[in-house]
Structure formats: structure tokens, C-alpha cells
Amino acid sequence: MFVKKFLEKNNIVKRKFLLGVLLFLVQTPLFSENKVTVEVFFLSERDKSPISNLRFLLKETGRSYSTDPFGKAIIGVQSFGSYELRIVSSDRIISKEIIVTSDRQKIILTIKPETPSGIHIVAKKESESLSRYSLQQEEIIRLPGAQNDSLKALQTLPGISAVPPVGLTSSSFSNLTNLGNLAGSSPYSNSDRGFLVIRGGGTLQNGYYLDGFPMSYPYHLGDQSSVLNNNIIRSINVYSGAFPVQYGFATGGIIDIRTPDEVKKNHSIINVNTFLSDVYHQHKLSENAFAIVSARKSYPNYTLMQFYPDGIPQDAKYADYEDFQTKFNWKPGENHTITAMFFGAKDLQKYSKTMENEFDLGNALSRPPVGIDRSFGTSGLRYVFNNGSGIESSFSISNNSFKENYEMKYDNPLSGERIFGFGNVTRQNLTFAENNNKIRILENYLYFRFGAQYRETNIKLNGQDIETNNSQFLEIFNDLLDSNRQFRALFEGDRIHTKEIAQFAELEFRLGGFRFLPGYRNDYYDKSGEKKDSIRARIEYEFVKTGTKLLAGSGEHYNAPTRIEQYSSKSGNPNLKMEYSVHSSVGIEQSIGTDYLIKIEGFHNTYSNLVTPDSNIQNPYTPNNQIRDIVNDPTYVVENPYIVTNLNYSNLRDGYSRGIEIFLKKNHNGIKRIFGWLSYTNSISKRNNHQARLTDDEQRQRTIDNSMRTLIYQTNYEGNYINFYDDGNYEILYDNDKEEYYDYDRTHMLSFVGGWKFLDDWQIGGKYMYLTNVPITPIVGSENASAGSSTGINLYLPTYSKDYNSARWPDFHQLDIRLDRFYNYQWGYMNVYIEFINFFGNRNQISQNFNNLYPYSTYSLQNPLTGNMVQPTNPEPIYNSNYINSKTGSGNVYYLPLISVGMQAKF
Template structure:
């Protein structure tokens, strides 16, 4: 991340100096550590085996390390211990009479700490199956047989170019758009940046990234610390009914269980931050996960003379307590604090001055706090989930960065607060799984806006305060199981949503969301899969709460839920237990998408830049379609090799008021990913990732409006020509990332050093050139008609080339003890 920003906003000499320094540090560390003896140590795994439906312990269960003969058997209380486990990533296989075979998610074993894992087995219900159950790493999920990928820990930790950032890791998977700029916008199957939802151990949190774009999902770096991730389920369709308000993707992240007997500490020095984490017991029945990270970008940026100084902090917490044999309590919290300040002393170059002319200073913070209480019954369990999240966003800007009231162009402050309750009841009915539940939510939104804009040839002031609070409610039910001698997996569900924002939204029958998924096993290796579902999403709070003269404009405009119907079909082939090949086609049909009354552009196209999206008058008249197909080849040999090859063809089009379909900002058409990671002897790992994306559409500038002195002084950057919206297209983008890891295991601690090199062959991509005023020898903007009235005066304009791309080396150090 650091060097990408450095390259875009500083001289090549500074970039080369930084690269040289990083390389010297890397070489010195490797040569120093080479003299140490790397011990061939083994680790220890402790855990417990229980029945999934009632949490009762399962004695006499056989547990082995997958691919080895190392194992153990559980005792009368279901506990087990395995010693002599080779260090590295492993999976456990568990078998017990009367239960289906189990293959765990992967996890890492080190010699310095004990690893704790909980295993839940499902009861066998029939012996009539003609489809053989294997130890397939990529297990079938009948509830989401298409458009879902489970991402393991090694794929997160060792992803080339990913820097242990889950927002970047998912970009390697099919259907996810690529972007050469340093942002983590989640663009899935041609949908908008605001169509995604994020969950942490069942608790929804609204912001995945630091310096978030309010009303969307983007930002430069994830707030989720990978230290505690167990597994990530990434849905690009066939959403579960308890995950509402999503149209393009759901990122469901599961955290590890705190260690029971021994604490584990970790220190991480990453590309842009320093982190500390703790994992250990508090009492016999409880444990804690806690992490804190602090960025040091502001010090580096100050030393390198960049025109802005960002800094961020984040934390993540999980407290887990067992209450008797039938109850579990978890407390989850995650949050971030982000600040960006301008470095006004650095204004020597045109690019620096251009950035300073439009970039505001910002303050953001957010947190999510939630409690999950699980009670087991005889044939299932209940989940009670209570949470609160809050997001505060402030920004301000002055013309020429002179802090005077007469020169103020922006002063923005906004709060989004949600208090949520969700109840889920899961029942196991022979071979069927039934989930029913309800949700309730109290939401508050506050907005104070002072914003000068240039609209319809005139300078306009938006000066308003908006306050909004309302209730949301939902009901959902889903049943899944197998029929036809267990060849056909069936999942049928629906969801109803409503809220008190308006009479239209109050009626839940206007927001019914039915869905059906099917998976038919032709034999033990071939499957036909399909899914159809209709999903609803509430527009962003910035849109709900937009106000003029004390009136909620969009409520008066009959704002509606956005709707989309997914049609997905595919075929899946499992060549062996370590591989799978899939082909999936998809079609997404959108309705009631908000369209801006200012520029006639669908909000589906917005959200790819920093700032705020949706705070404008709209009408729910837009339609859209995104369609294409995906090819995936995935192979994984635990602790040896990972291979991922994907190709996505996608078209994405949305309408405005004229009902004409226009290519959206996410219409990349062709997306390719090739990722290979291999572990070698002496704990060396080498990985590479090559990615390609077709060029995205863009809108040319309105050169006349951009040149107007009044217009430019308000915005500090060029205006778009919306009459030619997305009529141009950028050239394609491709990049090779390389990563090398070396792990050292000592008596009581371990060390992982990695070098990650992004854009290995130094591809230079071309963005849309910037349009800026020309300046005289004194650095003042040149006015071509100074004698004309002020509203007609124009700057002389020039083009500033926008070319990016640089070799970006990063050094990372992870110490565990």
C-alpha cells in the first residue's frame, strides 16, 4: 500500500530510495537469521468433539491429521490431544459411529503454542446414498451450491499482493472486479460498490475498510485483522435468509476459538502498520482474543514529502464463555479510527497542488459491539444476537486551504447508528435442517451539511441539518435437505422485510424475497447446480436522510427498496479430493435503483472514490442488468500447494431516466486471475499471482464547466460531461505479484519473514488524465478573460498525465510466542 501511494504522488528518486532501503533490510534480516539453527519442532493440538445439534460430547471419536497417520481418540467428555504434529497448516479428519465423516477447515500449528479446535459432527440419517462421501477439501454446501467460495487461512496469510488483507484476498476469486488504484472496492458480478454485507461470527458490521466511502464499501485497507480468522465464506449469490439487505455479496467471516490452556501472543510488522494480538484463556470456561493495530503512514509520508498524512488505528475482540453443557456466550467487537490531514508544505509539483486543491481533511471512527448467545436443545439450537454499530464521518475543505469562513466550501458531519436484534432457531429434522427467525432494528441517522456545489451553471449552497430515526423488522425461514436417494440437495427459503420510514416500505409484502437452490449429483464427481432468488436492499442512509428545507426529499419522491433477481446455473467437477472445476452462468435483473436528479446517473455507478455517496435527490426509477459466466479451477494440497485459476466474463449496464441501458463503471468484461503458491523444504514458501482486467468505462470531462473560475474554485477538480456518460473506456490492466515466506521455529517462539512484491514486471497503467488550470510564473491560475463578469471568467486549462504503476516491495515480520 505504501509504495503504491508513494509512486502516485512523489518523485521516482524517492521511490527508488525507499525500495533500496527495503531491499537492504530484507537482505540483512535473511542473512542474520540464516546463521540460526532452525529446529524441526512439532506442535500440539487440543480440542473437543461434540454433536452439532445438541452440543453433547462424543467419546471414542477417531481424529487424525489429514494425510498422515498421526492422531488420537476422544475421551468420555469428547476431549482429545494430538502431539508430535508437524508445524504448518493442517486439517483434521474425524470419524465416529453413526456420524458423517468430518474434515475441518485448515489451521496453523506452531511449536511455540498449543492450538485449540472444536469439532461438530452431524448424525447419519440414511444408508441409501449412492453418491459416495469422500474427504473432499472443497465440501459441498447444499444451502449455497453455487456462487459461494470458502477461503482458508493459508490463502489469506500467503496471498501474493494481499498483505493479509481480506478485502484484497477476495479479489482473486471469480466474479470480483479488479482495479489498479489503491482501493478495496468490492465489485461483484457487475453490481455496485454498495451492494455487499459483512459478518463477523454472525454479527453484521457496516464498514469493512479504513477511510470508508460512506454509502458504499470501499477504502484502502481492511479493518479486519487476519490473526484471528478461521475461515471466510464468500457468497456472490444464493444468499442465506438470515443475511439480509445484500444484493451482490456477503462476506461471512468466522473467528477462531480462544485457546483453553495456554496464551499466545503475536507481534506483526506489516506494510503500513504495527500490530499486537493476544489469544488465551481467562478462566477454565472462558477465553479472549484481542488485537490492536496502529499505522505509521503519517511519519513515512511526512519524511517523503507527500501532500497528505493519513493515520489509522483498529481493534478486534472476541470473548467466549461456556455456560454448562448447553449454553455458549460470545462477545464480539471491532472498530477503527481514521484521520487524514493535508501536508500543505508539500506543494512543489503540479500533481501535489492538484491533490491539495480538492482533497478534504477527514475524521472517521466506527465500532460494532455484539453479543451472541447460543442455547442447545435436543434437536437443534437457538441463537440470540444483539448488536450496536456506529459510524461517524466528518470532513471539511476550504478554497486554497485557507481556513476562513468566506472560503469554506465543505463542512460535513454525519452519524449512522444501528441497534439490532436477531433470533434464529435451527432444528434438525432427520435429514433436513430448518432455520426460522426474526429480526428487529432501531436505526438513527444524523447529517449536518454545508457544501458549495456548482449546479446548472450556478454556484449553489447546500446548508441543512437532517435527523432521521425509524424501525426495521424482518422474518425469515429456510429448509434444506436431500431427496432422491440423497442425490438432489434442495434449499427453499424466503425473507420478509419492512420498516417505518414510509408507508410503502412498511408493508413487508412489498419486500418479499423468495429463493431456491438445487444441487444434483450425477455421481460422486459431477454435479449440476442452480439457484434463483429475489433479494431486497434498503438504500443508503445518506439517501434516506437527504433533506432540503427541512423536508426529506427522497421520502417525498417515494423512495423504494432496491430489488434484484439472481438466476444462476452451473456444473461442478471434482477430479480428485484436492481439486474442483466449476462453470457458472449468472444473470442479475435490477429494479427500483435510485437515479440522481442532479446528473441522471444511477447510484449503482457511484462509490468508487473517497467521500460520500447518495446524499442527493433521487427517484427509484432505475433498472439494471449484469450477466456473464465464470470458470474456476481450484486445487489445494494442505501445507504443500495452492492453485487458483479463474476467468470471468461480465457485462454490467444500468439505466437513468431515459430507460437506456448504459455500461456501468464496473463493466470490465474480462477478468482473469492465476494464483499459485508452493511450500518447499526448510519452511520456504513461494507464491505468485497474475491478474488481468479489461478496461473500465469512464466519462469525459465537461471542459467548459471545468474551466469556469467559480466552478473550479468550488470543487478543485474537473466536472464530468454526463451527456456522454461512460462513453469512453480505459485500456486493460494486468499485474504480477510475487511473495516469498521463510518461517523459523525455535523452542518457545516462531518467526515468519515475508517479502511481497506487487507489480513485479512494472506494468504502467493509464488512468483518465486530469484537467487542471494552467499557472503563470508566480504559480497563479491564468484567467483567459479577466475583464468579463465573474460568472463568465474562465481558467486556461491543461492536461495532467495520469500514469500509474511501480514495483512495490513490502517487508513483513510476524513473531509468535
Template sequence: MFPYTYKVLLRSICLSIVLLLEISSLQAEGKYLVTFLVYRESTGIAIPNINLIVKSAKSTATTDKQGSATLSFPNIGFYEIRVVSQSKVLNFSREIRYNGQQIILYLPATEIAGINVSGERDQTKLSRYNFQQEEIKRLPGVAGDSLKAIQTVPGVSIGAPVGILPSVFTNVGNLVSGVPYSNSDRGDISLRGGGTRQNQYFFDGFPLPYPFHLGNQSSVLNNNLIRSFDIYSGAFPSRYGFATGGIIAIEGTDKVEETKTIWNLNFFLTDVYHQTKLIPSLSMVSSGRKNYPNFVLLRAYPEGIPEDAKFAEYHDFQWKLIWDISEEHKLSIQTFGSRDRQAYTKTQASLERGGEDPRPPTGLDRQFRTDAIRHIWKSKVFRHTLSYSRTTFTEFFELRFSNPLTAETIFGLQNRTSDFLNYGEQRLEWYIFEEYLKLDAGVQVRTRETNLKGENITSSNRTFFELFNNLLDSNAQFRSVIDGDRIRYQEGAAYAELQGKWKGFTIRPGMRYDTYSGSREKNLSPRLNGGYEFESTKTSFLAGHGIHYNSPVLIEQLSSKSGNPNLLMERSEHNSVGIQQELNAIWIFKVEAFRNIFQNIIVPDAFVADPYSPYNDPRLIVNDPTRAIRDPIQSRNLNYSNSGYGYSEGIEIFIKKSKDPRQESGAFGWISYTNSITKRINNQARRSSDENTDASILNRSRELLAQTKLGTNYLNYYSDNQFELIYNNDREELYDLDRRHILNVVFGYKFNSVWQVGGRYRYFSGTPYTPIVSANRANQAATFGVNLYFPEYSKNYNSDRLLPFHQFDIRIDHIDQFSWGYINFYLELVNFYGRLNQSGFNFDNLSPYQRGTNPAPIYDTVNSPYVQSQRPNGSIIYLPLINLGMEVRF
């Protein structure tokens, strides 16, 4: 039987469901009379003689002198309001909630003057997936987080945001984990096989450091702030750069038409959104969120938490001020940010704190804040936008190695990374021929500074401390992490793109010019996509090609102390063709085939060297000043190079059905499927341990005088007049995040204005990994009073796959409409059938290798959470995570 606490929890949920049924207050169907007030956006002056048309409700009206018009609707729900002014048509989507409701529509001055500026017609259909807020607001299994819909579109593979070591520790972490091969970085998502750190995220056109809180729990933006978002997975427009993977462009609230407050409360988080007009020309938007999984799960039902579950505590905030200075000028100021604190596992907490304090110790603390300002000037044919933002990112990481017998800290350190990004853009949109030809051009500048510093290094074991100092003296990468490091660089770009449309043909030729101060590169990248649409059948044929560049992103890669400051920009080529079919403005069928090629990928390189590097490391100079005077120039391993190459190819299928706005009930949702393969090659010589030992002994007696590359091979010339050819015998391997099959099914059914049910099913092929085949005992570990075993990995890298990931989530919504707003009660059953989805393996260094037991599987408790309980016979049962919440709109 279930533990008492969980039984109480289930009873509470059942009681809540009964209450939802009892408080149902379904309004009788009939006419809903709604008054629309049409005002000029900049001045708030009423606009008469404006025609309002709602086809689905078969209702029309014309505004009077007060800008007022009343329309009749058969049911509550979302409707498309068409506003006709001087033969120009504007479309608004509004929710009808109750009889007697008032809705304010603000018309921009340029629209009244007779020109329809930027809209859906300016957007490409190729390799782009767009979602509006009302489509994703109640996505099942995400606690009302709309941005998680990103993970349900074709070509998206979920990454590993946090591993053994975050950020700059990614490669140094191999000293601890011993993993012999990797061709990826830690990050949130991969788009069509691109690197997880090679995407760019934008919010309102400003850089967003990362889209999700630690562990992909939820987005860093309030759900109700997100108006829509675009996902560009290939051949994206010329305006977007600094990326070789893909683009996530999120649009937030850009105008306030009415005062409203939305409060969302559930078992694991609370968020609030508020928008208001301070004066007719000045509006403010603010929102915030706080989660509390540790409080709920560790206090309410600690027995149900998996032993290796990790829960990050986080909060985020957004604030925006919108000033419509005049009909032509608009100014906005905004700030947004986030903070995450990652905890160790419950097992680790019990060991280190004796089980007295249920709060896990903090292992990772990261946060960012972006402050931005934008000015927009609009005329009949021009739109000029000037933007500037500054983003500050900090990451505090704590690493501890404890004796498993005594919990004594053998070694500990803290590390702090700070990153400062300044971004500026000047953009001009010129509507050369209305509806036919538009020019989008601009310049962008980015400056970045990253600082790294180790702090509070401690050890209670003298022997380990000596080993630690030896590691500092012998490993430049580890030394730069501990002693501190800094990089600075600048990037500039200019872009231009024509957007033409004529008799079904669309074409978007563009060009982008990128510069990077680190390598002093100047790269010109062409972009082209277009297609033809048969207007009678709404069938579109699409094709596109684009070249993209991105500069190095990690401090250890560019470090002048331990890395290669001369690294080039990475390059990618995106090619795709597709066909899209629209039916009745409700159904969309889309099929795309793609092939992306990735070149100049930055990879760890054990052979690249600089024969004439200055001897400028402070620690080495202090330890041996005479050598610094005697040999001011030395040969130094650069550790990283642009030797990597890869490709990704496949086919994507996307089927989407929107709910018919003319009907109160109906089904909606989408299906996405991707079949692809992604491979990488690091182009590194694979030597045996004996070959490495022989080369190391030989090179101690000679100096490297010159190095060059012959294809992908290195040719070295030494002081003994001997040449050495380092032959590249590497081979292609599966990408660490390759998933052969990705299937997402999202569906919902609205029974009436009160009840709605939805589901989400996900299936992914398991990611590749290099299996452990045996383990070796470390005799020297007896110094610390323990026996340690170090795993030995297969020589066939990425030769096996984890088990497939699959999960089903359910959400039930009950919506009560009132004159002042609505209350939405919702119940979510996350991971409905309690699936344990594997995320990797864990090797216990205190035990020998045993097939099927050590290493043991690790399960994903963040992307695929579950609750464990005990049957009467003592066996474990896995249950869905239950989330009950309430959203209130005032």
C-alpha cells in the same frame, strides 16, 4: 543513479535477505511426536476412549483416562485430524510445528452426545466462494491481509471508496466536478454488477459498516482473527437480507484451544493478536493494528512518492470474551472498530504549508465501533441463537478551495455525519432428520438514525461568500448539507429455509419477508437453489433463483428537506446455473453463468416533484416569514426516484488447487476469470440546455397541481390547465464499474517447511467514463484573480474506457520453527514491474483544454502502488513498492 536514501533502503533489504539465508535452520526430516489432549468444551474435563486418526500421516491413537493420545507425523505442516466419538466423525485442521508439541482439542457436548451440528454440509455451493485462513494467510502483495482475497474471486469489481467528496457529498459534488452522468455510488466493491452500497458485510453475524480501510489498503479486521469467510455473489440464503448486491460473511475466532500470541511487523504497519483461556470455561481474544505509511514514506524517501499519492493513516481493534456457561449454553461479548484519516496529496500539502511540514493536512476522518452480545443454546436437535449489536459510525469531512496563487482559503467548510445502527436477530436451527433435513428460521430487526451537520464555514472573499449564500437559498440539497439533516427508519424481516439432502440431491427452498417503515412496504421474496452430485465422480450440477430487497441507504436520498422520504426499497433478481467438479479433494473446477436484474434503483431525478410539500425549511422561513404564512404548501422537487433499472450477465470460471497435506512441498493457488457486461438506465429525460431554459421560464408563471407517471414518463398538470409530458428518451449505458474481463491468478509453492514463494497477477478491463471534449472560460472568475476553465463533456456518456489494469505481486516467506512457536520473515514486491494503472482523469481548471495534456491521467497509487526514481539521464523510472516484514508466533 538512485537517490542516496533509496540506495540505503535497497542495501538494507539485500542484507536482510542474506540474513534470512544464513539463519535458516531446517529440521531434518523424521518423526514428529505430538501429544493431543481431548477435553470437553464447556467443563474442561478430559475425555477418554476417543479415537484420533490422521490418514495422511498413517497414524492412529486412542485417548487414555487423562484424555491424552500421541500421534506420529512425518513432517511439519497442516494436517486433518479426525476425531471419532460414538460413530460420529469430527474434523480438525491443525498445524504441526515441532517435535514434542502439545495440541488441545475441545469437543462440544452435542458432538459427544452423537450429533454433528452446523458444518460445511449446511452450506450451499452455488454462487459461494469459501476460503479458510491457512489458504490465504500469505497472499502476495497485501502485507499479510487475508481479507484482500475477496478481491480475487469471480465477479468482484473494485469500487472507488473515496472520491472528490465522500458520503452525503456524492451528488452535491457534481456542483464542483461538473461530471454530467453517473449511475453508481462510491463504495468498496461491486458483486456481479450490484451497487457498491448494496452489499452487506457481517463479522461473526453482526453488521460490519465497511470491510476495508480507506483506499482499500487493508481490511478493518486483524488477519489472524479471521477464521474463514464466505462470499455470496448471487441467490444467497434466506437468512441474509438488506442487500441486492451480495453478502460477505466473515467468521472470526469462536473458540480458544491454546494460548498464543502473533505479532506482525513490516515497513507500513504493526498488528498484534492474542488469545488465551482465563479459566477452563472462559476465553478471551484481542487484537489491534496501526499503520504508518506517512511516517515511513514521507520521512524515509519523500522523493519516491508520486505527486498525487494519498495515504490514509488508520488503526483498528477487536476484543471478544467467550463464556461456555455449560454444555448447553454459551455467551459471547465482543467489540470491534476502526478509524481512518485520509490525507490530501503531497502537492496540496506543500502548497498550503509551504513545504515545511511533510505531514499532509487531514481531509477525511471516519470511524466506527460495534458492541455486540450473543447467547447460544444447544441441544441434540436444536440450536437457538439470540444476538444484539449497536454500531456507531461518524465521518468528519473538511473541504477547502484555495487560491492557487496565494494559497489563501477562498472557501472552507467542515461536515460531520453520524450514524447509529441497532441490530437484533433471533435464529433457530432445527435438525429435523440428522444428515437429511434442517430448518433454519428467524427474525431480524434493524433501526437506523443518521444525522448530518455542517460546521465552521469560512471564506476570506466577500464576493464568494455572497455566491455561497445564493447557492444556499437556491439549492435545497446543498442547504440540507450545510444546515443539517436527520433521518430515522426501521426494518424488520422474518425468514425460513429448509435444507434437504438425499441420495445426491440437495434442495434449499426458502422465503424472506421484509418490511421498511419509510415507505411502509412489506415484501415477500422467494429463494430456491439446489443441485445434484454424482458421488462417484464428485460432479455437481447447481442452479438457483432469488429475489432480494434493500432500503435506501443515503441520507440525502431520504431527506424530507431535499430528498424523497417516500422512496421504495430497491429490488434485485438473481439467477445462476453452474457445474462443479472436485478431484482428489485437492482440485476444484467451477463454472457458473448468471443474470442479475436490478429494479427500483434510486437515481437522481430532476423531474420528480411533490406538488403539496409543507414549507418547513428553517432557513427559508427566517429569510421570508411572510411567504411561509402566505403559502404554507409549495411544490418541491424531490431530487431522487426509483426510476433506475439495470442488469448484469456473464460467466465465471474458478479453478483452485490446494496443497496436498500428505506432502511437505507442493504447489497451490487458484485462477478466477469473469466475462460479463453490466448496463444501467436512469430513465431520465435528456433535454438540451435550451429546452431546460424554456421549461424553467414557462413554469415560473404557473404552479404544479398534480404529477403522475405513464410508464417511465412523467405527466404534469399545472394551474393554467395545461399538461406537460416529460418524455423519457434515456438510453442504456455501461455501468460505471463495468469491467468486461476480470482475471486473477494466485499461486504459491512450498519448497519445504522453511521456504515458500507466491505470486498474484491481476488483470481488469478499464472502467467506462465520459470523455472531456472541450472547455469554456469563465469570465466571472476574474473576480478572484484567476482564469478558470470549465470542462465540456461528450454527450455520449460512458463511451470510452480507461486503460486496462494489470499488476504482478511477489512474496517470499522464510519460516523458522522453534519449540515456542515460529518466526516468519517475508519480503513482498508489490507491483513488480512498476505498472502505472490509470484511475481517471484530472482537469486543470487553470488551463484550457488540450487533447492529451489537459485533462491528464490520474494513476491509482493505493490499489496499485509504486515508487518513482530518476535515472542518470534525468528520466523517471517506476519501481515496485518493497515491503519487508516479520510475523512471530509465541
């Protein structure tokens, strides 16, 4: 149906283009391929005997070959010149250069054979094994369903899950103003909106780094793509447990992405597919310097609206995004290296099909009623000294800027009239400096690492672009400014300046298969004046003969509050302290032969001092110095120099996460034809907000009592608030809260990624993900909220269950398939591919929408006037929009995968 609709709605040019691309996948190359044939003989360096069954790779074309019983292999190249053959041995990669000067040339090469059956590969020995997962570019560069986006592989690793949907705004304007409750929002939450959850940690408590420089966020809006070009990612390291002491300012996990650290040859890569285009170029400026530049631009709105607008899901939101990365590397001397990096991203949420009646869909620049305009940029400079004899030192400095404009617009649900709207603008500037040192005290036995870090953060928050068509807006607006400190801080502007300083040191002791890494870190946070010491230690023992590693470790981690409204003196609690977590894990890692690796790890993480919204914490002696109050009522300000204010946030939330992870990996060495990995996590995560849960009658009576008295003192004893009032009475707000499932808890997470190069020029890959969906507080009914209304139209508010987070959305399933065809030429290669994203067209629920014009219903609702079915259910599910709607002539709807056809060329 998709193809039929496409052909019906598009002209002959578009048809020819699509058919041409499909034919290009299966037909022979348009250019002639191998013009020169070379016979290569591999002999043993010891006795000059032939080496049979030796597999090797021709780097320039990516093709693999194998020698016959006489040690001979016939390879084809485009022209005369220099070529590199790459052989992977058990302890190193062997590179052999051949010079081709004539057709049918015979070249003899000698090597040391490792085994009589050929050359094998083992996984690279990393400096860390515990709670660390590493992927190399060769394993993820063609990840199925990711549209050439390697960083999406993060979501297939153990213990890592995306917040549904990934990339929503990090702002919390509805929390600032409580306007979100007008329509009856969920009564319970124990999390913040963010990006990734790592082993049940906070979504905004992870650290993201590119070559050690801070990165504001890892994914573009809507989980479409990462903010990095596919080809600039050399490797991805994930630290989910007690990570090394040089990583701080996080209580969740660390994502450390590395880019190429050398350029041997100049080349460019261009990728064009259905939804985006990107370009990558690396250039060797001299023997001691190189440069890398890359850029990307997406256009899902244009593609889908032009080719098949009827197939777009009603609740779909696609972001228009772009990003860039630039790296310069220079070695002015043998022991000195200077690196400069510039990278950034921009997102604009531009399209929601449910708004098609209000906006011109043909205009690619149109904005939805609730839109997000978000961007960041990082510039960094690093100097590294390495004397080659055991001393290495580096100094880095960077600046990261972030801006987000989150539009909020409120309409009258009866008339559709715009009540008011505005933009919530957040600007953040982060300066980060770091010194790292490593000293080899006893070679192969004892190493010492130490350093220091400095972070300075400036955040500004303000509202702008206020609009209204309602004559009563000014009255509502003024009431909010008078009664709500957070709303006032937004529109008058709020600013925060913080400083954080850290020192760290770590020893590494090795003896045989034993390895022990004790570490120490000290963090200082100027807003609270805290200086916190944290101890971390990791230990492992390797049985070399069997390839078995036993792993264990534990570590303390601290991080300051992350959001301006939480610790602002204008809108929040300036006395908030650092959040705290302890990560502990134990595991076993087993190498199976030279190609397979299996890791089993159990973990238990505890979280305390977490920031939580708190409606009970108050300060009875807040200076009454607000400019608006002084101007409007100076007499009251003089008579009341101190007033009682709500601080809105406290450090009372705590919780835990525990589970077991299994990771099985088939290594990719550029030669083997089958590779991939399987990961499984079984875990449980819970949180306790430690808030007093009052009944409706208790809350009503407390409101009446407090209207006639003033708080003069408040203290908190073991989580219970004790309030003393000016009438001589006191009250105790008991902590009768309990542990609930974390908002992003997932019991089961299963991922499988695999690739098979079934011919030299063809490769097929698949990615399957299964996730237990997140907990929710279910809607169990509704109440009529239109008593006394003269409109004659009923309004309904949802009634939520008292059992918080007691239900879940249906489980998540998704299968992605990718087919690649490779063409090799003298100038490089071409890779044409087709991806079926969400192959079975599964609709995975990520949210729900309650229509206030209708009561709660689990079945379809009918308009009594027209007889039309107007509301399938209430609330109505909202799905992740990675599928296509397709209707038959009879009106039946089928859900098809997104199809991305692309072409990548390297030259």
C-alpha cells in the same frame, strides 16, 4: 535507484538496519534449532504393517514430513514435551499427540490407512455451493501483495471487483450542493461511490458481517488494508447469488467473515513491516472460556517521507489507519454458549504530495485540503443454545456506530485565495437484533430454519468548521441557503430515524445426492410502509461417484435506501421505496481427484426501483415550514402555506448484470507444497436512469416557461412525467433515456493466486490481476469560459461526449510477489518476508484531473512566458499510487514496485 536514493538520504543506522533485515532472510537462524530428534513409526491398525509415503504435519513448527518404506520419519523438536502431529485423511483430520521425554526416542503410532499411497484431502463440504466462494485462513494468511491482509483475497474471487480507488468517501456532498459542476464535472452517472461491486450490484448494497455482527466498511481508505487483523480471520464466505434467507438488507452480495470458535493453546503473533504493525493474542481463560484480542497501526506517511520522499507519486494519498478486534467466548454449560465481540476502525487521510507547498510534510499530523476522517465501532453479544439432539437457537444483539468527516475546500483558480471551506459530518448509529433457529426434523433428510431480524437506524448530517478568506462568501453562502434545500439541510442539520423488520424461514430437504432449499422472507420498511415478500430457492444434485454437482437457484432481495440525503424530508424524497433485485444462476462444480475443485457458473441479475438523482420529480404541496423562511419572510410563509419543491431522487433507475464465472482451486491442506486458485469472470452490466434527455434549446425554453407558471399537479405514467400548471397548460417529459454501461462494469476480470513451499523453510507466492477498466464519459474538447473577464487570464471548461460511458481507462494489470523464510524454535516460529507490490511498477489509471487554466489537449502544453512544459496533457491522468518514482541522472523516470519487508513471530 530506490536503494541508491535510500542510502544517499539516510544515515548509517538505517543502512545497517536494512542490510540486517535482508541478511536475516538468507542466513541461518540466530538461535539454535532442533536439539531433540524423535523417530516416529506409523503402522497400520489392521495388521501392524508399515505405512509408507504418509505425509503429516508437526503443528508446533509448521513443518511437513513423509514416512520412508519402513513407515519411519525423523522429526526435530526444540525440547522435551507434548507435540501434535496432524494427518489429513479423506474424511477427517487425524490428530496424534506424542510425548517426547528423551533424545532419539522411538514412538509408534497406529492409524487406519485410507489408500496404499498415503493420505489425501478433499474440500470441506459446505452447506451452500451455489454462488458461494469460501477461503480458509491457511490459504490466504500469506496472500502476496497484501502485507499480511487476508481480506484482500476477496478481490481475487469471481464476480468481485473494487471500486477505483477503494475506500473513497461514501458522502455525496458535491451532489448535495451541485458545487461539483463549477469546474465542469462529468454529466452522467448511474452509480454511487462505495467499496465493492459483486456481480454488477450496487456498491452500497452489500452486507458485511464479522461473526454475524454488522461491519460498516471492509477496507481502510485508499485500499491499503482491510479493517481486520490477518490472524483473526478464520474463513471468508462470499454469497454472490441467491443467498440464504437469513441474509437480507442487501441487493448486491454478502461478505460473511468468521473468527476462531475455539482456542486450544495460548499464543501471540506480532507482525511488523515497512508500512504497518499488528499484534494478535489468543488466551484460554479456562476449559470453557477463551479471549482473543488484536490491534493494528499503519504509518505509510512516516515511512515513505522518512526513507524516500522523492519516490512518492505526485497524486498519492495515503491514509493513516488503525483497527482492533476483541472476542470473548464462554460456555457456562454443555448446551450454552455466550459470545461478546468488540471491533472497530479509524481512518485519517493525511497526505497528498501535490499539497507539499502548503503543508509541512515533516509533520505527521498535517491534513490535506480535502481530507477524510472516518471511523466505526461495533459491540455485539450472542447467546446460543444447542441441545445436541437437533435443536439449535441463537439470539444476537449489536450496536454499530459510524462517523465520517469529509472536508471540502474551494479556492479561486486564478488567485489561489480560499473562497470557503467546511466539513460534512455524517453520524450513523445502527441497532441490530437477530434470532436464528434450526430444527432437525428427520436426520439426514429434513431440516427447518427460521428466525427474525430488527434494524433501527439513526443518521445525522450537518456541516461544521466553516471558514473563508473571501468578503463575498457570506452573500454566496446566503444565496445557497435560500435556493438549495440540500445545502440548507446540511448546515441546519438533518436527522433520519428508520426501522426495518424481517422474518424468514427455510426448509432443507436431502435425499441421496439431491438437495432442495426453498425459502421465504418478509421485509418491512417503516419510511415507505412497505411489506415485501420474497421467495428464494436453491437446488443441487451431486453424482457422488464422479464428484460432480449440478447447481441452480433464484431469489428475490430488497433493501431500503442507504443515504440520508436520498430519503430525507428536508433534502430528498421521503417517499422512496425499497430497492429490488432478482438473482438467478446455474452452474456445475467438479472435484478433480481430492486436491482440485473447478466451478463454472452463469448468472443473470436484474435490478429495479433503484434510487437515482432526478431533476424532474417535484412535490407541489410541500409545507412551507422552514424556520429560516419564517424568520426572514413571515408574510410570504403565511400567504403561501404550501410551495413547490424538487424531491431530487426517485426510484426510476433499473438495470441488469449477466455473465459467466470460472473458478479453479488447488486445495491447501497444510501438507501439500503447491496451492492456489484461478478465477475468471466475463460479464456485462448496464443501467437506465429513465430520465428525460433534453437538448440545450429544450432545457432553455422550459426554464423560461416555468418562470411564469406554477406546478399544481404531477404524475408519472410508465416513466413519463406529466406536469399540470396553474395557467391551464401541461407538459410531458418523455423518458427517452437508454441503457448505458454501468459505471463499474468490467468485461473481463482475471485473477491468479499461487504459493509454492519449495523447501521446508521457504515459500514463494504470487498474485496477478487483470481487469478491464471501468467506463467513462470522455472529455472531447473545452470551451473558453472567461468572456468579459477583466483578469486577462482565460478559464476553460471541459466538453464531454454526448455518448455517455462510451470509453474506458486503460486496462488494469498488477503482479505481486512474496518470499517467505520460516524459522522454528522451541517457543514458536518466526516468519520473515519481503513483498514486491506491483512488481512491474504499472501505473493503473483511476481518474483524471482537468486543469481549468488550460484548454483540452492530448499533448504536452508549454508555458508561453517561461518555455517550461507545465501540463503534460489536459485532462491529466491520476493513477493508483502503489508504485515508486525513481529518476536517473539524465532525468528519465522509472516506476518501481512498493517494497514491504516484514517479520512475523508466533510464540
